[in-house]
Amino acid sequence: MGEGTSLFEDAPEIDLSRGRLDLALVRLRMAWRTLRDGWAVFVESRIGVLSLAIIAIFALMAFSHPILMATVWTPDVYDPVTGYAFDRFEHPSPPDWRHPLGTDSLGRDILSQLLFSTKSEFILGITAALVTVGIATTVGAVAAYYGGLVDSLLMRLADLIIALPGISLLIVLSALFNLNLFYLALIIGVLGGFGGTAIILKSQALSIRVKPYIEAARAAGGGHFHVIFVHIIPNLLPLSLLYMMFTVTGAIFAEAVLSFLGLLDIRMSWGIMIHTANTGGYLLAGANYWWLIVPAGASITLLCSAFYLVGRALDEVVNPRLRRHDR
Amino acid sequence: MSSPDSGPLLAVDGLNKRFPIGGGLFRKPTDFIHAVDDVSFRMSAGESLGLVGESGCGKTTVGKLLVKLLEPTDGSITYRFATPAMDPHLAGPVETSNIRSRQLGAFRRQVQMIFQDPYESMNPRRTVYDTIAEPLVVQGIGHVQERLDRVSEILDLVGLTPAGTFLFRRPHELSGGQRQRVAIARALVIGPSFVVADEPTSMLDVSSRTAIMLLMQELAERLGIAYLYITHDLAVARYMCHRIAVMYLGKIVELADTEELLRNPLHPYTRALLSAVPSPDPTRRREPPDILGDLSLPVNPPQRCRFYDRCPLATDLCRREPHPPPEEKAPGHWVACHLA
Ligand SMILES: Nc1ncnc2c1ncn2[C@@H]1O[C@H](COP(=O)(O)OP(=O)(O)O)[C@@H](O)[C@H]1O
Ligand SMILES: [Mg+2]
Numbered sequence: 001m002g003e004g005t006s007l008f009e010d011a012p013e014i015d016l017s018r019g020r021l022d023l024a025l026v027r028l029r030m031a032w033r034t035l036r037d038g039w040a041v042f043v044e045s046r047i048g049v050l051s052l053a054i055i056a057i058f059a060l061m062a063f064s065h066p067i068l069m070a071t072v073w074t075p076d077v078y079d080p081v082t083g084y085a086f087d088r089f090e091h092p093s094p095p096d097w098r099h100p101l102g103t104d105s106l107g108r109d110i111l112s113q114l115l116f117s118t119k120s121e122f123i124l125g126i127t128a129a130l131v132t133v134g135i136a137t138t139v140g141a142v143a144a145y146y147g148g149l150v151d152s153l154l155m156r157l158a159d160l161i162i163a164l165p166g167i168s169l170l171i172v173l174s175a176l177f178n179l180n181l182f183y184l185a186l187i188i189g190v191l192g193g194f195g196g197t198a199i200i201l202k203s204q205a206l207s208i209r210v211k212p213y214i215e216a217a218r219a220a221g222g223g224h225f226h227v228i229f230v231h232i233i234p235n236l237l238p239l240s241l242l243y244m245m246f247t248v249t250g251a252i253f254a255e256a257v258l259s260f261l262g263l264l265d266i267r268m269s270w271g272i273m274i275h276t277a278n279t280g281g282y283l284l285a286g287a288n289y290w291w292l293i294v295p296a297g298a299s300i301t302l303l304c305s306a307f308y309l310v311g312r313a314l315d316e317v318v319n320p321r322l323r324r325h326d327r
Numbered sequence: 328m329s330s331p332d333s334g335p336l337l338a339v340d341g342l343n344k345r346f347p348i349g350g351g352l353f354r355k356p357t358d359f360i361h362a363v364d365d366v367s368f369r370m371s372a373g374e375s376l377g378l379v380g381e382s383g384c385g386k387t388t389v390g391k392l393l394v395k396l397l398e399p400t401d402g403s404i405t406y407r408f409a410t411p412a413m414d415p416h417l418a419g420p421v422e423t424s425n426i427r428s429r430q431l432g433a434f435r436r437q438v439q440m441i442f443q444d445p446y447e448s449m450n451p452r453r454t455v456y457d458t459i460a461e462p463l464v465v466q467g468i469g470h471v472q473e474r475l476d477r478v479s480e481i482l483d484l485v486g487l488t489p490a491g492t493f494l495f496r497r498p499h500e501l502s503g504g505q506r507q508r509v510a511i512a513r514a515l516v517i518g519p520s521f522v523v524a525d526e527p528t529s530m531l532d533v534s535s536r537t538a539i540m541l542l543m544q545e546l547a548e549r550l551g552i553a554y555l556y557i558t559h560d561l562a563v564a565r566y567m568c569h570r571i572a573v574m575y576l577g578k579i580v581e582l583a584d585t586e587e588l589l590r591n592p593l594h595p596y597t598r599a600l601l602s603a604v605p606s607p608d609p610t611r612r613r614e615p616p617d618i619l620g621d622l623s624l625p626v627n628p629p630q631r632c633r634f635y636d637r638c639p640l641a642t643d644l645c646r647r648e649p650h651p652p653p654e655e656k657a658p659g660h661w662v663a664c665h666l667a
Pocket of ligand 2: 383386387388443525
């Protein structure tokens, strides 16, 4: 029996056939495998794939605008904000081959506006989603792990934010400050991150926190930081990803509402396109001036739904209970 | 089967753990579960002690207190590690509740735990390598290649060979027995001198139980590790341990060398447990255990003997007197019963 023997003294020689394993490479390969397996589950959802395709089309639209401006569209006619269609005598004018979606009441090309705005919608949605999920994941993990006073304070804050009516609060804020797209994304992100999303991620973190592997990590000598960032947060990430999708939907929708009300300090967006139609008095006569409203309205609806539905399809990948057993 | 005599490695004195029930941030709890109630025992280096009792009697809580995953409400746990030269932080007696953060790492290198549920004690997203190397990583021992080598060696030691094929599997790609081998590897990888094994085979199918028990015993003997083996099965403890402590509702009611306890059980609860041990002869009819009712919950328990409500021998004395203190009836044979 042991007289201070080394643990490995009498262990046989090991010959790892792969030689020196490059740990980083192995991890990369495993991450790739996880992604591939997740994708296999995701593609089983037709709606998920369709929604992803819609998002991809919008992304192409966002990329196409600068290319079109640099090649076939002359800026003085096609600029989404300052352009003017000299070739028409009356504005708004219905679609034709030079202006596939017609012009607005100020003589600007609608298609150009639509494409130009797509990029902003993505930036807004993704920034808001990253901020929300970054905050919510950390807040949820910390609140669940420490419990007690920290938890109580963070959760009361979340309750407070949920109790505030979101859009109305944004209206007040935008009236008080000049909100541009970036600040709007930040505010939506912070409100979501400390609000409802934090509560959802915390309840998930609570179920992770009581797992024996958390205790095993503590017994191994892992500190609080190690447990939170190595064990709790990685297990939250799938759910975080899901809520990123829902946040994108919320952010784009909020932007549309605020722009429609003329409360945002931004040059062009889908919401502003509808706002312009409204201030010109064309909204109520929508049937005759459909090209002023339908492209922007349909884009908002489509992109919002697409992100939401991708989220729902991801739910199936992420949520093991909805998944076939053991893949 | 005698234990090596190098002085007590571990001394547990008057250990208590009470869990409050109810209560909240601004409300004082009024009720307590006495999960561990005035427990004392000693263990020597290289020795194995079985902790036996029904589910809910506080075995896991004792284990977690010993590895400092829980802090005692009262009482003390004192270790005396034999390798102070390797760890200057651990020279002399170490009382768990006095361990400061700088000592904690050194303590965790000496005292490890194997958890009951092999399905839940591994993070499902991490590989076998991540899980076993975790103690090395969080303690900053070695660099990547050294850790890889070390993890491969220990995988071999616990019988997961060839190591290369197991290193980067995730838990769902392992069987229950293989997972428990990984759990054993994780506990042994930093070379502890004491391990708490919390029912390591209770969640496994019968076929892998014996293999895991054999492995534990063999490794502990080979590496000179003392272990507390928690089980609800007296037959398992008999097989695995030098000595056995029988626990009932937070109290140790009897403690003796394995052979002595089995030959000469003094506490009525131990006798009941013994009669429940399956006999190797299938034709012999098993007698029903000679105890009344079910295990009750130790919420604010009355002062009298904890076993009173279920004891077939209970007398008036047992009702009036407080819970009997353990007495040494024979050398090394302790029992807590008025009637023994
Ligand atoms: N963290 C806890 N909070 C409250 N009660 C607990 C906690 N851990 C254990 N208990 C209670 O303490 C008692 C002993 O539990 P445990 O040590 O797990 O028993 P065993 O391992 O012998 O089955 C049980 O009644 C259990 O409900
Ligand atoms: Mg237990």
